[in-house]
Amino acid sequence: MTANEIKNITALHIEKYRKEKRAFLVEGPKMLEETLKSDFKIKAIYAFPGWKTDLNLAGISVVKISAKELSRISQLKTPNQVVVEVAMKQHEEKLPSTDEKLILALDNINNPGNLGTIVRTADWFGIQNIICSQNCVDIYNPKVLQATMGSYTRVNMYYIDLPQYLRKESEKAEIYGAVVDGESLYNIDLQNKGIIVIGNESQGVSAEITPLIKRRITIPSYGGGAESLNASIAAAVILSEFRRRTF
């Protein structure tokens, strides 16, 4: 690879260039497999010479690169054989309806691992749409993508003005939110449609969004001294309870 080719790929480590080039990177055979199964389009595969695969790569450019080149374009501490350049999909203009489905809304989730884990967990519990406030971390951040374990291909992500969206939806939809002083998750009435808001890792739900939450959910704590749960853990425990009761 030329220095310029490497530069063009590593530029995708940065959000600004991902948006410009409408492309992003995923790494490792598992992520490649998940991306191949999806309707995302693979632009190129950069692979270690010794790498072999049973996957059908017909029509895809596979560039063999050295271990040194791989470690330069990879963002993992231990690069995992292949780096895949994927085209972003056309942004869905139409927001999902809250009339029939449960939607997750994320208010300022900053940590890449948390966002990726939330996407993976949402996928597990059959949530197809996640609405993110504009200050959430980018879904195409490599750490986010790795933490989704491929679920990024199955969950639709929307980055919009979340307070405005919730104000509008609150006219017709139930809006649940995870707060520290609400009703017990285990007793509160839950339905199989509406919006569930999960707040920031340290500040919780923002001041602008808090008054829009109609059903304030708290996960009961049992005598420990822990002050809070990790945001992805809170999302998972709440989604599990919704699914247990409304399916």
Next chain:
Amino acid sequence: MTANEIKNITALHIEKYRKEKRAFLVEGPKMLEETLKSDFKIKAIYAFPGWKTDLNLAGISVVKISAKELSRISQLKTPNQVVVEVAMKQHEEKLPSTDEKLILALDNINNPGNLGTIVRTADWFGIQNIICSQNCVDIYNPKVLQATMGSYTRVNMYYIDLPQYLRKESEKAEIYGAVVDGESLYNIDLQNKGIIVIGNESQGVSAEITPLIKRRITIPSYGGGAESLNASIAAAVILSEFRRRTF
């Protein structure tokens, strides 16, 4: 600080030296506060000159250090004002009884963030004891400690021969485990005592431990394509369901 003093502190980034010196590091005001509230003994605090606190630090050595020194002894990308050197506690010889309590057993949890998050979640749900297989990541790994958000001070950790322990306990205790092909978490009979086994992030419960699990728990998936949940997410969803039903 002298180069030697810095070397002595940064040595604690490495497990071998932590064990030798029976000490570890935590970072930031929140972790300091949690450690002060606990029965862990603080050996020294290394703080940025501008750092102020309302915490009672009577009898504790506070060393003022430069921003450059702080960034050298810190393991965070953005060092958070204070680094705290803490003495390890005497190892508890006696393992906790499964007659009265729920105990979490971790089989080869490798990811520091996962272990820390599991400890924080266990603390939230009132689990006081976690038994780790010897190949689990070290609780005193800085990334583990940060992810616990201070819960490391309240949860007892034991690193032992896990298969041997489970073989012995299985004579009298219920042994639950998270597997991919077990009974639904929502229907399986749960009690408020016994052992819950959570397996490795990619391999699940190890071959040696699998036959020791008496109650095989699976978290139902809802139509998505996700193949698995993150280990800390699985632990949280299972603990929540135990607490909901048995308290």
